[in-house]
Amino acid sequence: MSMRSQVLVEHHGVATGKNMTTWQTLRRGVELSPELRKGIWVTVALAVLSTLGRVLVPFVVQRITDEGILADGGPDMRVVAGYIGIALAGVAVTAVSAYFVNVRLFRASESGLATLRRKAFRHIHDLAMLTQNTERRGSLVSRVTSDVDTISMFVQFGGLMLMINIAQVTLATVLMVVYSPLLGLVVWLCFVPLFVIIRKFQGIVGRAYTRVRERVGDMLGAISEAVVGAQAIRAYGVEDRTAERIDAAVEAHRKAAIGAQARSVVAFTSGQLVSGLTTAVVLVVGTVLAARGSLTLGELLAFLFLVNLFTQPVQQATEILNEMQNAVAGWRRVIGIIDTPADVSDPGESGVTLPRGPITVQFNEVGFAYPGGAPVLHDIDLTIAPRSRIAIVGETGSGKSTLAKLLTRLMDSSSGQVLLDGVDLRTIRFSSLRSRVVLVPQEGFLFGGTLLDNIRFGRPQASEHDVRLTLTELGLDPWVSTLPLGLATDVGQRGESLSAGERQLVALARAYLADPDLLVLDEATSAVDPSTEVRIQRALDSLTRGRTSIAIAHRLSTAQAADEVIVVDAGRIVERGHHTELVRLGGVYSRLHDSWVAQQQAI
Amino acid sequence: MNVPPTSTLREGLAVIGRGIKDQPRWFALAVLGSIVYGVMTSLTAAAIGFVVQRAITPAIEAGHASAQQLWFIGGVMAAVVLTTIIGVIGRRIAGGVAMYNLGAIYRRRVTRQYLRLPLSWHHKHPSGQLLSNANADVEATWNIFAPLPMALGVVVMLVFGIVQMVVVDPWLAVVGLTVFPMLFLANVAFQRAMSPRVTRAQQLRADVSEVAHESFEAALIVKSLGREDHEAERFRTVTDELRDANIEVGRTRGRFDPAIEAIPTVGTLAVLFVGTLRVSSGQITAAQVVQIAYLFSILAFPVRALGWVLAELPRAVVGWNRVSAVLDASGSMTFGSRALPSGSASHVQTEGLAYAYEITTEEGEDDVNPALVDVTLDVAPGSTVAVVGPTGSGKSTLTNLVMRLVDPDSGAVVVDDIDLRDVRRGGVSDVAALVAQQTFMFDDTVRGNITLGAQHDDDSVWRALHVAQGAGFVEHLPDALDTRVGERGASLSGGQRQRIALARAVIREPQLLILDDATSAVDPSVEQAILGRLREASSGTTVLVVAYRMATILLADEIVYLEGGRVVDHGSHEALLGRCVGYERLVTAYAREAAEREAIAAGEEHDAELDDELGDGPERGAGAAAEEVSR
């Protein structure tokens, strides 16, 4: 067990992927988006064809001038027309193949990226709750949106162009060597320092872009605070402070972006500089050779044309390599999240499927500490009999919600075991676990949409009739009929168009409709008015007969109704028994009860 | 937001103009760099010709290259190259700075709007969309500034080139220039085709962001109900749509790009053809044709930069329209210039207050949902008034109105004889503090969450925490006051968050304290303690408290009972108990329940069968249960 907890601590953050090399990132990226590779050779062939067409045109223009216009004995119209015909054919071939290249590339890259988005999205939901909490939501969002967008530029054109550029450089090298081995060598010697610079700058540019991606995540986090916390910000008049926090994040992003831009400009212009200087050197060396008579002027000028054929793709490649580093920075973040292990993972096929029916819960010496924190639960030993209705009470911060989260396997215990029907929780398939055990967490959340859809969220196949039946069973009919559009009422984003109590009613109905065998309610009715609460309590009492239910509550009316009360104090179970027994005991519970009674008594 | 494509060009130019106005210097610098680059590029050929004529040919003829000649060749070429590079660096860096500055400026403007616009506006706009506006849309708008300077440099280069052509042979120039109207027409057609597709893709990008945002915010619910597959499916639907939209954009681009690229090439060939004819008829020399053809082939590639700008244009316009929808959003609150008097407890009065939420019916029509109707209150300075009412009766709406988070549809909230609408911006939160029903934690330290940036020494922070009964747990946090609470306070328990929120209000020593069910997540003993301390601490404070629990209610001097958005009754607890049935039912629910349970428990000991009858049978409807309660 201690090994497990170590693993938990080690993995509680999201992997950044920072230590992946560019090559590893690209390989893993393509592996995750197989569409990128599908049919790539056809695309490459088409691209080569279109490039050939592009190279053909200047070539033909040169021929036309040489053999046509400047032909001995005046311009030769036939030759000119012939070459123009060839060039037009080249243009046509280029245009048609370029069209197909574009379409194919867009399809491949967009499909690949959609797959990547999907995988990342799915994996984020598969991550352990605690891992999810180590990242800001805005930052998680950026991993499936703008980080992926960053990649698209590169995979649409860059990757392919890079291959074509390499082919073109090879071709140009061969031609140069054929024309003049010595000058060819000169050109390559001139470019050696560039290759060194590019290599060095790859790392620098890459890190700069990684910083930019991180700043984007921070920026989204800061902005989302202004959006989600709109009410709190207005209530406390802290618009200015929030603005400052956003500005700081925006400014950090701007600086990082400009920094990355400057570095990539240096990398790019060094390519251009070397290209230009190479031309100068070739001219100088070529002049010496020509003066010695080992080269004609015409050959020298033709060679310059080849140098151009060589430097142009190298320049383009330096630019694409910059773009690639940008893409790799985004890719790393997406891959980082996909490759973050899901600590609390589904045992899948090999897991146990529990049969339906009331559930026995058992805790064996369970201990728990949040990553990097002190233990929150100590040596919890607990057996909850099937069909029993349990209330858990205790001071705030004593560990009740933590207990509920261990029980529903939102987290795994640091030590000890949680068993359902005698089966270790960790070996139960999620499909079985989640359908049989449902938690209504303290922090409820509704989705933008209708009331009906929200209640159905846990069981989408339920009909409207089922939903109505549930509401009737819970005694919520009268409430729904007071809503302007009944079940069709739009609850607004995060359920903001409902009152806080109403949101809890929806969350409760949602969990109830999911029809679990073990229902865990974490202060599920804390914002509901007393008479509705009591009514729901009554309804649940009778409805949950035959299932196991565990309710965490500060209002002791829930505890009074329970078969058994479990009192948690500072991470330990200090008392358990029936309400009346515990009151007689004169311990923690009776003190809580005294306060409670004092509150009610004054009638 | 559906822009007719014909106006894209005009609108695009307007966007560019706006950007230039915001970043004139950097933009000018970038264009300058680009012009240097453009001029130098078209001079490169001339430079080569120059060194060939002045140094290389003489050297070849002499059969020997002197060091001076070699230096001349190297020097001229290096000078050209270096000047070009300086132009490129200037263009790229200044262009990048202009672009990112614009991004930062507009992100600030957009988020300022988020902070300025009223809550009602926020309710209508999903967070994911707003995030997308501030991020992807701003980016889409100003991305055009990356190719723009280059394109302007190209224009200069073109003018340069055209002048050269005209000087050489006007007739050939005319043949060459027919290329430009063709390019223009092709681009207009391109934009018409692109505009609607790009608009759609950009909207879908925001939708993807919206779904992701909502889904990740709901991660806990998704997990606990095991709905990961369902969410993944929902996300798949939007990403597939985005994918298809992007492919559609690519296809359109794929159709036009090769055509636009081919036009200058065809132009070059036309020049060669016509040129050859003219040389044959002896009107011009072969060298002149060659020169023009060469110029053309040099210009052909950079001309594509113009194409890039035009290709970015629809995206910029779409981005801008989405950004400006936020920037132009009206419905902002208007503020007066008055300050609320400070120094003594506030006197709060409301007069015929009414408020209705705007809703949209299933048919998409606008409708309203009245939440408060004709609410008249008078809260005497220094008194405590409890607002009691069933779930959804309008209590939180009332607190929002008193805090001026929203304005009433009719009636007014008057504090110390000043209508809140006449109070200056920030004036209400200077004297009043609201502890909302839903606590919101900033991603900051405990201290930062309590002081919210105001100057308070540690002593007062601890004092506030003591009142809120939070000192005990904060002491035990790893870094005490400097512990970071995580986004939305994720590392704290519900009750702990609520107590920090209370301390946040207490530390401001408000004259008006509004508590909206602010102790719902704390246990009864802590609640008792909090209320006791609050009572001591808030002697100079008017308190408006939304509560269900008797202990809280009993602190109040007066109780206002709301039902269905109306004040049904108000008065002392005893008075209301006697005459207001709804109130009695509500506040005595627990006690009655307890009594009933005890009775049943007592009965159980005598008669176990009774229990069976009452409890068994899950088919027993809740109707019966409810009846039992109201009995």
Ligand SMILES: Nc1ncnc2c1ncn2[C@@H]1O[C@H](COP(=O)(O)OP(=O)(O)OP(=O)(O)O)[C@@H](O)[C@H]1O
């Ligand atoms: N994600 C987390 N990371 C670190 N510490 C945490 C985290 N969540 C909770 N804690 C700490 O663990 C302790 C127990 O928290 P828990 O939420 O279980 O309390 P609780 O009994 O449910 O309290 P409440 O009644 O206020 O909801 C608290 O001290 C809390 O600060």
Ligand SMILES: Nc1ncnc2c1ncn2[C@@H]1O[C@H](COP(=O)(O)OP(=O)(O)OP(=O)(O)O)[C@@H](O)[C@H]1O
């Ligand atoms: N943003 C909104 N849009 C539309 N209707 C709303 C909105 N907010 C609240 N309502 C409706 O207005 C009514 C009053 O809501 P309010 O939040 O004021 O109730 P409340 O008394 O505070 O309830 P609770 O005790 O549950 O907190 C409810 O019926 C609710 O559905």
Ligand SMILES: [Mg+2]
């Ligand atoms: Mg809790």
Ligand SMILES: [Mg+2]
């Ligand atoms: Mg409320």
